[in-house]
Amino acid sequence: MLNNVARHLLTDSGLELSSLEQALGQIHRHDTDYADLYFQSSQHESWVLEDGIIKEGSYNIERGVGVRAISGEKTGFAYSDEISPAALEKACQAARTIAPAGGTHQVSSLHQQSYPARYDEKNPILGMVEADKVALLKAVDAYIRKQEQGINQVVVSLSGVYEEILVAASDGTLATDIRPLVRLNCSVLLEKGDRRERGSAGAGGRHTYDFFASQADGRPVYEKLADDALHMARVNMQAIASPAGAMPVVLGNGWPGVLLHEAVGHGLEGDFNRKGASTFSGKMGQQVAAKGVTVVDDGTMQDRRGSLSVDDEGTPTQRNVLIEDGILTGYMQDKMNARLMGVKPTGNGRRESYAHLPMPRMTNTFMMGGQYNPQEIIQTIDKGIYAPNFAGGQVDITSGKFVFSSAEAYLIENGKITAPVKGATLIGNGPEVMQQISMIGNDAELDSGVGVCGKDGQSVPVGVGQPTLKIDKLTVGGTA
C-alpha cells in the first residue's frame, strides 16, 4: 500500500515501487555494494516586511530525484530535476559508471519502514491564509514601534518550507517523510547621533506558523523575539571596546551551544574520522573533555528545527551520546561511513536536497546540564567576559581550531557582570577548550530554532544547546 507521499512522488510521475526495484537492479548490474534513490518535492515561501510595508513575497518549488551508487569507498552520483521513468533510468546509468559491469549483489525487496513521527505532517504554507501571514508580520512591526518610538529600520521576515521525501535503497529500505519547517526573524537598527547598532532575533522549528502566536513566558513568541532584538541593539549602543587576549569566558545557555557544534560536533562526524582527518580521530574511549561534560546529538526531539523522523538515507533518527562524562563514546554516522568503520548508522545521514550527496551531519547537538547556578559561575571570575549571544562560527576539524563571534557580551569584573562590550571573535582549540570547561550550569536549554550548518557547500537546519558554561581560558579577539 503506497502512502500519500509515495503517490505524489512516484505514481503521479508514472513510477511504481517495482520501477524503483528495477532501477536499483540496473545499478547492481555493475559491481556496486549499495545504491539508493532519493525523491524529493519541496515548496518554500518567504515574506518580508520592511519600512512598515510588505515589500517582498516569494515562492519556490523544487522537485527531483538523486541516484547514488556505492562501490567500496567510491561513489557515483547523478540527479535529475524531472521525475520520470526515462530521467530515472538515465541517472541510474550515469551513477553506476563508478564501477565496472558485472555485479553480484541482489536488491532486497523494498519494504516500508515504520518509525515514530517527530513532527506533524501539516503544510505550514497552506495552514495559514496569506492575509494572516501579512497580519503576523505587521503585528511584529507594530509591537516593535510601540516599544521603541521613532525607530527607523525594522525588518521582519517569515518563511516556511513543506517537503516530502522518499528514499528507496538496495538494502530494502523504503522510507517516506513529510518535513515542515518555519522561521520568523526580526532585525532592528537603532541610531543615536553617528552611532548605529543592529539587533536581531529569530525562532522556528518543525511547526506551522501558529507557533509564533503561541505563548512563551506569558506573551506571544513573536513579542519575545521583538524584545530580544531590541534588547541586543540597546545593549550594543552602550558597548565599549572588547578586551583582547586569553581570559576566562562564561557562555550563556541555549544558542551559545554554537561552541559545541564547532569545537566538537564537526570533529565527531564519521567521515572525517574514517579518513583520519579529525583532531578526534582514533580517540574513542579516551577522555576528550573535562569530567562532567556530556554531549548528545538527538534527532528525535519533538518539533525541533534539527529533528528528523528518518534521516535522508531512511534510517530512523536516535539519541546519540557523543561524549559521556568527558569520555568519547560515539561518532555520528551515515550508512557508508558506518559500513566502512564497522559500526551501525546513527540516523545522521543528511543531504541538502536530491541534488546533493548525503554525509554524516548533526541534528540537535547539545550539552547536558550540571550543578551550578549561573550566578555562582559569574561570581568566581575576577576579570573575564560573559557572552550570552553569538553569531556564527567555523572550525578547521584537522587542527581543531574554531571561532565563533559574540553578538552580545559583557565584562565580568570582580564577580559581577558590568559594561557591555562590542562583538568579538573568540578562538580556541576544540580538544583543549573541552578540557577547560570548569563549571557547568543547571540551566541547559536548546536554541530558539534558527541554526543553519554548512559543510562541503551543503546547508541543513540544525539545533544547538547548552547550559551556562565557564571556560577557564579562551582567546577573545577584542581591540582594547
Add this chain to the structure above:
Amino acid sequence: MQIEQQIAEIQNVVDDVLKMATSKGATQAEASMSKVQGIAVSSRMKEVENVEFTNDGGLGISVYVGKHKGSASTADLSPQALALTVEKAIDIARYTSEDPCTGLADAELMATEFPDLDLYHPQELDPQHAMQLAIETEAAALDYDPRIINSDGASYNANHGMRVYGNTHGINAGYPSTRYSLSCMMIGAQSDDMQRDYAYTISRKPDGLDAATKIGREASEATIARLGAQKINTANVPVIMQKDVASSLFGHYVGAISGGSLYRRSSFLLDKLGEQIFPQWLNIEEKPRLKGGLASANFDAEGVATHDATVVDQGCLAQYLFTTYSSRKMNTQSTGHAGGIHNWIVGDTGHTDAQLLKEMDTGLLVTELMGQGVSTVTGDYSRGAAGFWVENGVIQYPVHEITIAGNLKDMFANIRAIGSDRDVRGGVQTGSVLIDNMKIAGN
C-alpha cells in the same frame, strides 16, 4: 544540440513566461533562467572517491502588478511547474504592499550591446580525464614530503552553463559560459600537531588551469609550512593580508557601499560619497567586460548594461553600488550592480611579495581568516587568523589560534602598500595588502 540553439530555446521559454505573466495581469515582469551541466570528480589517497554528474537549472520570475511585486522560482522546468510559478508570483503580488520604488529597471538603462566576452570554452565532460587530473594532483601532493600523512582529497570540476534574462521592456538576452577548477587539500603532521591546507586553480578555459602537479605541490607546501604553529602574545602590530585573503577586505567594502546597506542606514560608509577612505595612491577599477573574466557580464541581474568605472579614485569613494530598487530609495539611478560586482582590479604600490615583507619589517603575515566577525553597520572587525610571524622582513615561524581586530574605517585608511602580484581567481583581483596597525589577540 548547438549551444546557440539551446539558448534560443531558453529565450523562448522566458518569452512565454513573460507573456503568461502579462496575460494574467502583470503590468511589468522579468524572468531569468539558467542551466548548468557538469561533472565533479574527486580522488582520495590516489583512488577515485566520488563521480558526480551535475545538472542544475531554474527559472525565477518577478511580476509587478502596478507597484505591487511578487516573485517565484522553480527548479522543475516542466510546463505545469512554469505555469504554477507564474500564477504564484501573481498571487503574491496581491498581498505585497504598494511600493513606489518597485518595478523594472528604467528602459533606457537596458543593455543593447552584447559583445562576446570569451567566457565559453566547452570541452567534453569526460569523467576519465577528470579522474586522471584529480589523481595526478593528489599524487604530486602526497609524494611531496613525508610529513604529508593524509589527504582530504583532490577534485576536478567542469561546468558548462547558460544564463538568459528577459523583461517586458523587450530585452531577452543570453550567453553561455564555462568554468573549470582543480583543487587539493592535504593533511600534514609533526609530533602532536596536525594541520591542513589547500591550493586551487580556476579558469574559463580547460587549458587555463595551472598544472596538476603544481597545485598538488602548492597544497603540500602550504600544509608543511603550517606545522609547528604557535600562538603569539597579544599586541599591536602591522599585518600583511596575503592576496588570496585580502580580497575579502574589499568584499567588506563592497558590502558597505551597496545600495541595500545604504538605504537601510546599515553602513559605516553612509554619506561618505567623494570622501577619502583609502590612501591617495589607491585606485580600484571595475572592468565588467574583461575578456575571459570570472565575474564578467554585459548586463546585471536586472538587464542593466554594465560599464567600466573607477569605483575608488585616488583613495576616494567614487561610486556607490546600486540596484534599481536601492537607487530609487536613494533618489538616483542603478549602476548595474544587481547581483554583485564585476571584476574589480585593485591598484598596487609596485612591491613584490618579498619587498612587501621588507616594508613591513616586523609583524604578522595572515594567510587564513576564519569566522564572520565583521559588521557592515559599524565597521567593527574581529576574525580568527593564522599565518606567519615576520621579523626583519623574514618569515620566522607559523602562527595560529589568534584573532586580528580593528575597525574597517581605520584598516582602509591605514593601508601602507599593496603588492603587484595579483590573485586573479575571483571577482576582486588584488595583491597582498599591508595594513599599518592591527590588534592581535593571543596569549
